[in-house]
Amino acid sequence: MCLRATRWEDSWVGEDQLAAGTSALVSGDWAAAREAFAASWAAAASAAALDGLGQALWWLDEPSAALETRSRAFALFRRDGADRSAAAVALWLAREYRNLLGRHAMAEGWLARSRSLLEDLEDPGSLPGWLLVAESEAVDLGSDGERFSHSLTIARRHRDTDLEIVALARRGAWRIARGAVSEGTSDLHEAMAAATAGEGRNVQYVGEALCTLLEVAGWLGDPGLVEEWAQLLVDFRAAYAFGPLIPFENTSAADLISAFCTSCCGGIYLVTGRLDAAEEQLVRGVHRMTTSGLRPRCLHPVAQLGELRVLQGRLEEAEATLTGFEQDRECAVAVASLDLSRGRPSHAVEVLTSTLMTLQDAAVLAFPLQVQLVDAALAAQNVELARTMVAAIAATAAVTGTTLHRAQVSQAQGRLAFVDGDPRSETLLHSAARDFAEAGAPLQAARTRVALARVVVGRDRGLAVTEARSALNAFERMGAAADADRTAAFLRDLGDRARTTARTVDVLSGREQQVLALLAQGFTNAEIAERLVISVKTAGHHVSNILLKLGLRSRTEAAAFALLRLPRHEAGPSHQPTTRRGSE
Structure with a gap:
């Protein structure tokens, strides 16, 4: 009798704590959720309690423990015959192993397991839509998109707003990658509207939507795509901590964008010429990736740190940073940049052209590689390849319409015109420098001024010196040592003193x-x-x-x-x- 009463009490405590844990998850009190789910597990050892504990651990930035705990919960759901819950956990595990850890074999295993379970379910609900999302993430973004639309249909049929948010965001990114900028932007803004309005049940997908928006803003060179949503999220995040998604420690929209992006890649700091801040964030991001196995969901910190080291003239460190990542698509531009600095333009061309073969249907994703390929082709004296790439980026920029893309096209056209002996080179480079400055890309603006100085030096040495001095000042302020050194050498060749600013130990x-x-x-x-x-x-x-x-x-x-x-x-x-x- 006493034993039966104890079991009943344990069951009651387990259910009570399970409800408390679920409520804490919804409200974003992750520590309370962990405590409640742990108590429920101790009392009743249910699959639901263990699964809830795994979710709480994920939010508390313990992803490895979360993955292990939810894997155990999957086995318990299967033991209890709760195959729908088991399939949901398997899909979550598949996405996390792929997107957070880059463990593609494990992701494929969990994806196959979820697929098998869903085949036997009479009422899988919206889970087939989640399966489509997971399957679409397993292939290059530029090569698949119908799955996103199908998953969106399933989400709306079953009123699964979490799935709708994810499907909208990913379809938006897919559309933009293929050049459908207006349609893709509409999808992304709709996803953010649903996410920030609190329509979904799981705040994880607010973070995923913002991550996707930031990724796309990076492709387009358009931070304005994010700024208004970031300001809204400054208030929204007050009740939440975003675990391994975002270190939300900031109180302004600008800081929020920087914290989110630089925790993964430092890309914004690189574009805006804040190389010291970029170094701090990128070193931290690479350290986190190498020590924990976690990698960002968007840009690759190794690629960005490699590019930064090249800018700093620290080529041996750049080579060491990129070792082992040479085959990663995200690292192709950094590898090519290192090759060019090492005097290996032919290898840079090879790296970029082979990577571009995987992006034939994704013009926006291909854009930065094609821009870099113009430089590599000209350095390798392959003018026709450079001409082909200039035409390609001009076509893409006409679709995206962003100031940064327009500047990159003008710069490439100006350099090609100079090689061709076309007098329009000077006008094109002037336009590029102006647009880079307007786009908030001072590093590229300074590089364009150096290119302009080389164009005009034959007819106007004074103008060439003025442009080069301006660029040198900018490089020195930013800490772009390699560019500064080359520009100083150019000025010395013109008989000008190498450094135009007072050198200090600062x-x-x-x-x-x-x-x-x-x-x-x-x-x-x-x-x-x-x-x-x-x-x-x-x-x-x-x-x-x-x-x-x-x-x-x-x-x-x-x-x-x-x-x-x-x-x-x-x-x-x-x-x-x-x-x-x-x-x-």
Whole structure:
């Protein structure tokens, strides 16, 4: 009798805590949800309690534990004959393994398992629509879209607003990738309207919709696509923490966009020339990806960090960053950029053309690769390939209508016109520089000014120097060391002094300033390493960065600079290396 009463009490407690956990999930109180589901599981060991616990763990940014817990819940649902619930969990697992971890084999396994279960269900509800979404995510975005429309029909038939939000967002991205910008934008805004109005049951899909919108805004170079929704989400997110989706720690729309995007890729900072901020976010993103296995749902931080290292002139680090990712489509532009900096234009052409073969039906996705291919083809003296790519990007830009795309086309047309001896080159590059500035892309604007300087130098040396100086100032402010170095060399060839702004130690990191002080005292790299307890290789990297940032050509010039610019107590003679040695 007592045993039966205890079991009844456990069952009652389990159900009560299960209801409390479900309520906490809906309200966004993830910690309370975890506590309630754990109590329910301890009391009754139900599949629903374990599944709820897995969902709470996901929101608490413990995705690995969430995946393991929901996998166990799947097995319990199957044991209990709750195949519809089991299929729903299997579909969620398939999408997370693919989108969050990039484990495609595991994703395919769970996708196949869910497909088998759905075949035997008399009333699967809206789950076939979720299956279509998961299947469509398994192929290139540019090659499939009908599944999204079909899943949208199923969502509306069964009044599953979560599915409707996801299907609308993904169909919008698919349409834009193929050049249907107006229709795709309409889908995305409708998805965001439904998400932010609270129509859905699971706030996860608010994050997914915003992620998709940011991804597309990056394709188009149009941050305005996101800004109004981001402002609304500043208030919306107050009641929620978004787990592995978004670190919502900001209180302004601009900060929200930056936090969301740079937690994945730092792309906005790269475009806007804030290379120091981009480095901080990208290093963090790559570290998170390599230590936890989690990868962003949109842009690849390795690709963006590789591109940043090339801009900084840190080519060995760029190569190390990109090693192992050379075959990733998202990394093709960064790999090609490194190839061009290394003097390997033919390999850059090969990388870009082979990647473009996978994007034949996705003009907007292909656009940045085609822009880069213009540069690579011209460097490889393949003018006809460059001409073909210029025509392709012009056609795409005519459809998207964004200022950034227009600027990129004008820049490419201007460079090609210069090669052809066409006098319109100067006008095209002027237009490109203006549009880049309007689009908030100062790095590209400065690069265009350098191209313009090279075009006009034959007829107007003064104008060429003016344009190049302007660009050099911009590169130095942004920390684009490689571009600054090339531009300074161009100015020296014109008889102009290499640097147009006062060089100060402020451009150096604290460690680099320490190294510079030791250089001024005549220390070798080995002695610097010994004094600072770092490796000789690291000391050499610091010396190279110092020369690059200050526009100096030798250790002797660096020592002279330090004696003039560093405080006397830092730069004065004191050659006393220590005996400790280590690595940094």
